[in-house]
Amino acid sequence: MDRRSPLPSLNSIRAFEATGRLLSVSKAANELAVTPAAVSRQVKTLESFLGVALFERVKGRLELTSAGARYLAELMPFFAGLRQATDSIRTAGRRSQVLKIRCPATFAVRWLIPRLASFHRQHEDVDVQLTTSSAPLNFEREDIDGGIQLGDGNWPGLSAQRLIPNELIPVAAPSRKVRARSRLQGETLLHSLARADDWALWMKAAGFALDGRRREMRYETSLLAYQAAIEGHGVAIAQKALVRAELDSGQLVAPFRLELDRGAYTYYFAWPATRRQSAALTTFRDWLVSLVQTAGTF
Structure with a gap:
């Protein structure tokens, strides 16, 4: 007998993830190719299943509740993994470079993910696989090419590029x-x-x-x-x-x-100083540098 807890429908979770990420029912509907009414129904179905409100209206704007923000933060890495798995199959017949990047969840959601679309438009041959964690980067034990880490940028064996002011x-x-x-x-x-x-x-x-x-x-x-x-x-x-x-x-x-x-203590993009760099890593690092140097990035 399967005693595992039941799961909500994938459609309702997809509707919530898109709405929470975009903070807009209409934008979520456009992304999912359904009507806004369908998105709203799916979100309400999920709220009923969970027994908590995930959104609220604040001065006419859609906002996540505390429960909604926590649920979205936990779901986003899984959706990123689903997209990456799907993209890897769809692009299997094409020559593409896979770049594995790890990043703290806050920085990923608030800074990196909103900018990744521009990277993909410029570099369609590079597939970025993004995972999230706040643990210190460990290139000896992890299968990653580069990562974003909070600190002073002085880490033995690593090269680092400062990203944003702290x-x-x-x-x-x-x-x-x-x-x-x-x-x-x-x-x-x-x-x-x-x-x-x-x-x-x-x-x-x-x-x-x-x-x-x-x-x-x-x-x-x-x-x-x-x-x-x-x-x-x-x-x-x-x-x-x-x-x-x-x-x-x-x-x-x-x-x-x-x-x-806090000066030098901030977020850095880091990679192994002695490891041979792939073309994808060089491309991604150069793109980050261009963001940092462009006026108005922050």
């Missing part, structure tokens, strides 16, 4: 009405377990005391902390480059002027 700023939904003069007293601070020191570093630079009068919520990744901030659950400490779209759209605001630049 400017820390507190961010919150406009509805929370966080005031600079409050010095964050009485606010709920949203932390990422992957970047546990960010709040303490910013508070020290700002001259604010860390004390027991502030409530705290901790999340596995910055991706979840940012989503919680968007939904109004508290104030997150964010890497500015990774929330720029929400700042520009007004979904998030930065109540304080202080931006703590």
Whole structure:
């Protein structure tokens, strides 16, 4: 007898993944070649199956709930794997180069994936296989060609290309009405377990005391902390480059002027210094360098 938990339909999961990634029912419908009504029905079916709301409307915009953000973050690597497996079969008869890249989930969702479409348009002969993890890169044990890692870029045996500035700023939904003069007293601070020191570093630079009068919520990744901030659950400490779209759209605001630049400590693209580089890796690295050097990338 199979006692495993039942799974929701693949169609409902596909509808949710596309809607959550694009934050638009109409865009998801266009991508899936179905009607918006069909997408909405599938999402409602999934919410009914799970017993939780995955989306909510905030000032007319579609937003993920905390449960929705967590579910999407866990599903995206599986969908990436499905797409890669499908692409590998479809392109089996063509000469293509496979490039295996590992990246932290927050950086993948908030910076890399939105830009990968341009890479694929420019380099149709390179198939990027993207996996996510925050664990330190280990090229001796992992079957990867390159990876993105948070740190100072000085790793024995690795070459590294700095990607984005690491400017820390507190961010919150406009509805929370966080005031600079409050010095964050009485606010709920949203932390990422992957970047546990960010709040303490910013508070020290700002001259604010860390004390027991502030409530705290901790999340596995910055991706979840940012989503919680968007939904109004508290104030997150964010890497500015990774929330720029929400700042520009007004979904998030930065109540304080202080931006703590952590200098060399940020995200880097890294690869083995002594291993012979494939043409695909060189192409991908050059593309990343062009993004970094292009004004307005961040």
